[in-house]
Amino acid sequence: MSLETTRDTAAMQVRPLNKNNPEPLYRQLYSRLAEQIISGEIKAGERIPPERELADYLNVSRITARQAIDALVESGMVYREQGRGTFVAEPKMRGVIGFTSFSEEMIARGMQPSSIVITQELVTVGERLQRALKIGPEEQALHLVRVRLANGKPVALQASYLPQRLCPGLENEPIGSQSLYSILREKYYINPTWTEAEVEAVQASAEEAHELQIDKNDPVLVIKGITFTESFEVVESVRTVYRSKGLAIYLGRQRISSFAR
Amino acid sequence: MSLETTRDTAAMQVRPLNKNNPEPLYRQLYSRLAEQIISGEIKAGERIPPERELADYLNVSRITARQAIDALVESGMVYREQGRGTFVAEPKMRGVIGFTSFSEEMIARGMQPSSIVITQELVTVGERLQRALKIGPEEQALHLVRVRLANGKPVALQASYLPQRLCPGLENEPIGSQSLYSILREKYYINPTWTEAEVEAVQASAEEAHELQIDKNDPVLVIKGITFTESFEVVESVRTVYRSKGLAIYLGRQRISSFAR
DNA sequence: CAGTGGTCTAGACCACTGG
DNA sequence: CAGTGGTCTAGACCACTGG
Numbered sequence: 001m002s003l004e005t006t007r008d009t010a011a012m013q014v015r016p017l018n019k020n021n022p023e024p025l026y027r028q029l030y031s032r033l034a035e036q037i038i039s040g041e042i043k044a045g046e047r048i049p050p051e052r053e054l055a056d057y058l059n060v061s062r063i064t065a066r067q068a069i070d071a072l073v074e075s076g077m078v079y080r081e082q083g084r085g086t087f088v089a090e091p092k093m094r095g096v097i098g099f100t101s102f103s104e105e106m107i108a109r110g111m112q113p114s115s116i117v118i119t120q121e122l123v124t125v126g127e128r129l130q131r132a133l134k135i136g137p138e139e140q141a142l143h144l145v146r147v148r149l150a151n152g153k154p155v156a157l158q159a160s161y162l163p164q165r166l167c168p169g170l171e172n173e174p175i176g177s178q179s180l181y182s183i184l185r186e187k188y189y190i191n192p193t194w195t196e197a198e199v200e201a202v203q204a205s206a207e208e209a210h211e212l213q214i215d216k217n218d219p220v221l222v223i224k225g226i227t228f229t230e231s232f233e234v235v236e237s238v239r240t241v242y243r244s245k246g247l248a249i250y251l252g253r254q255r256i257s258s259f260a261r
Numbered sequence: 262m263s264l265e266t267t268r269d270t271a272a273m274q275v276r277p278l279n280k281n282n283p284e285p286l287y288r289q290l291y292s293r294l295a296e297q298i299i300s301g302e303i304k305a306g307e308r309i310p311p312e313r314e315l316a317d318y319l320n321v322s323r324i325t326a327r328q329a330i331d332a333l334v335e336s337g338m339v340y341r342e343q344g345r346g347t348f349v350a351e352p353k354m355r356g357v358i359g360f361t362s363f364s365e366e367m368i369a370r371g372m373q374p375s376s377i378v379i380t381q382e383l384v385t386v387g388e389r390l391q392r393a394l395k396i397g398p399e400e401q402a403l404h405l406v407r408v409r410l411a412n413g414k415p416v417a418l419q420a421s422y423l424p425q426r427l428c429p430g431l432e433n434e435p436i437g438s439q440s441l442y443s444i445l446r447e448k449y450y451i452n453p454t455w456t457e458a459e460v461e462a463v464q465a466s467a468e469e470a471h472e473l474q475i476d477k478n479d480p481v482l483v484i485k486g487i488t489f490t491e492s493f494e495v496v497e498s499v500r501t502v503y504r505s506k507g508l509a510i511y512l513g514r515q516r517i518s519s520f521a522r
Numbered sequence: 523c524a525g526t527g528g529t530c531t532a533g534a535c536c537a538c539t540g541g
Numbered sequence: 542c543a544g545t546g547g548t549c550t551a552g553a554c555c556a557c558t559g560g
Contacts, residue, residue: 024529050545061531063324066546074335076455079492082546083539089493194337197512201462201480201505219462219480224509231340232350244462248485285548311526322550327527343527344558529555536548 011049011057013041025060029068037077037088047085048078102148102156102240103179105249111150114177118211119145122164122171132226132237133163140164142171144180147211148240155247157211160238166190184235192235197225204241212243219244272310272318274302286321290329298338298349308346309339337516363409363417363501364440366511372411375438380406383425383432393487393498394424401425403432405441408472409501416508418472421499427451445496453496458486465502473504480505 013036017028036042049057054065069086072078080086106113122140125133133141141161148156160180162170167188175183184190203217212220221242227235242249274297278289297303310318315326330347333339341347367374383401386394394402402422409417421441423431428449436444445451464478473481482503488496503510 026529052545061533063532064530067529069546080546081492081539082537083544085539085545087492193516195515197515198509199460199482199512200509201482201503203480219464221460221462221482223512231342231348242462248459248461287548313526322552324551325549328548330527341527342558343556344525346526346558523560524558526558527556529553531553532551534548534550537546539543539545541542541544 009049009053009057011053014049014054014058017058017060026064026067026071029054029058029060029065030071033068033072034077042088044088044090046088048088050085101179101181102158103182106150112152114149114152115175116147116149117144117175118147119143120171120175125161129161129237132234133161134234135163135165142167144175154212155243157208157241158238160236162236163234166233166235180236190235191229192227193230194228194232195225196228197223199223201244204243208241212241214243214245221249223249270310270314270318271308272314275310275315275319278319278321287325287328287332290315290319290321290326291332294329294333295338303349305349305351308348311346362440362442363419367411370411370511373413375410375413376436377408377410378405378436379408380404381432381436386422390422390498393495394422395495396424396426403428405436407436415473416504418469418502419499421497423497424495427494427496441497451496452490453488454491455489455493456486457489458484460484462505465504469502473502475504475506482510484510
């Protein structure tokens with residue numbers, strides 16, 4: 001009906017944004033583009049629509065379009081080349097996973113995660129853990145020990161401590177095979193954002209060997225980590241013992257010092 | 262001299278920016294603030310100057326000031342709290358290190374890194390490595406094997422393969438104890454940006470045990486990684502065997518899925 | 523309420539790429 | 542040369558915090 005000529009642009013493949021939606025425009029656009037990349041509509045090596053084209057077509061400012069693309073670059077799904085455009089990264093290199101989320105880790109490998117809860121109780125902890133969790137000597141912590149299974153086979157033994165005040169009542173919550181992080185996000189509005197970890201190779205203790213169905217002194221991977229919220233509140237101190245026979249832990253992709261140095 | 266009243270603001274502690282400097286203003290501001298944080302001038306938990314104050318005082322737009330702070334947030338040095346301000350993160354949580362840069366890793370632990378080069382030659386490689394490095398069957402790769410030492414003690418055995426075309430002549434370059442990445446950055450203008458890795462615990466082979474001065478079958482940590490540039494060109498395929506006795510590898514801090522999901 | 527970060531606009535000029 | 546991302550301006554209004 002309009003006299004305006006609309007050129008056929010790549011941006012036309014992007015579903016329009018909803019300005020009444022409380023979700024910010026740049027996040028909406030991020031989701032639209034992420035969908036197209038994940039679904040394979042835009043393939044690895046292909047160019048995504050230029051910033052100006054997205055901005056024009058979706059009636060947002062270029063800065064808003066750019067903000068969405070910033071997030072895609074940050075997540076590693078696309079990369080920019082000045083003067084050429086912005087391109088979709090190799091699919092194999094996607095799926096950046098923090099190594100403390102066992103559930104997502106396993107799903108990414110095409111395995112079915114589950115858990116057996118061995119311990120789930122409030123405890124008082126020693127000085128070292130008090131410092132790690134930033135709690136006082138009177139404060140309690142939720143102690144959670146789980147055998148983690150992939151396709152029904154035990155692959156890790158995981159002991160966590162969480163400040164009780166962060167998750168009151170979680171000691172009585174049936175956790176089962178659920179992801180701890182999804183419970184924290186959905187019931188307690190706590191969003192684990194950062195993780196800091198150390199890894200070493202040790203010989204399995206008798207108990208670890210028993211739970212993991214391996215031999216005593218077999219080499220196992222011990223990852224000790226602390227998880228934080230965006231504002232660096234401590235969410236969890238966790239020690240995970242992975243049986244290492246036939247299981248390499250994928251560490252995901254990390255960005256090496258940007259211009260930070 | 263001016264009639265203008267200058268209020269005493271925190272932003273006044275920031276050294277002025279140089280608009281003639283080819284370095285972008287936001288990077289200059291990033292460096293200024295990073296210095297103040299690293300030097301301890303602004304301490305952990307303290308607030309950095311508000312965006313508007315920085316912008317006013319330094320005569321830049323708020324978006325430019327914000328861009329600098331975005332980079333600080335990204336690096337994990339500060340975190341934002343809406344309505345309150347932007348705060349310096351705990352010092353202990355700084356120093357995000359990619360686990361493939363042995364040199365930086367060791368320096369961060371207060372140890373002196375050094376290396377013994379065992380192999381440094383051009384080779385043709387098998388199919389798997391050709392695929393990993395994205396090189397053709399005729400293309401050569403630089404094969405580099407080094408024993409990595411901390412304070413003179415061997416702690417890791419590291420074997421790298423780099424596409425020859427990326428670093429012509431590096432086979433004749435004396436590497437010694439230098440960081441491979443610093444050579445790549447300074448002589449070849451290659452900037453390793455991403456790393457993707459797998460880690461497992463295994464028993465040391467006879468040769469590995471010999472080089473690392475440990476016993477055969479002692480548990481060792483094997484990290485296999487691939488390093489990429491910003492635009493996902495393969496820089497290096499590397500396999501590192503760490504002796505794990507008395508040495509846990511710090512994996513650095515990772516961001517767990519932002520709103521990426 | 524003032525102050526803060528969160529989001530957004532409608533521009534501008536630059537550096538780089540590839541034809 | 543046109544097209545692209547990189548940087549930058551000078552505003553605006555919103556949501557949230559803490560007194």
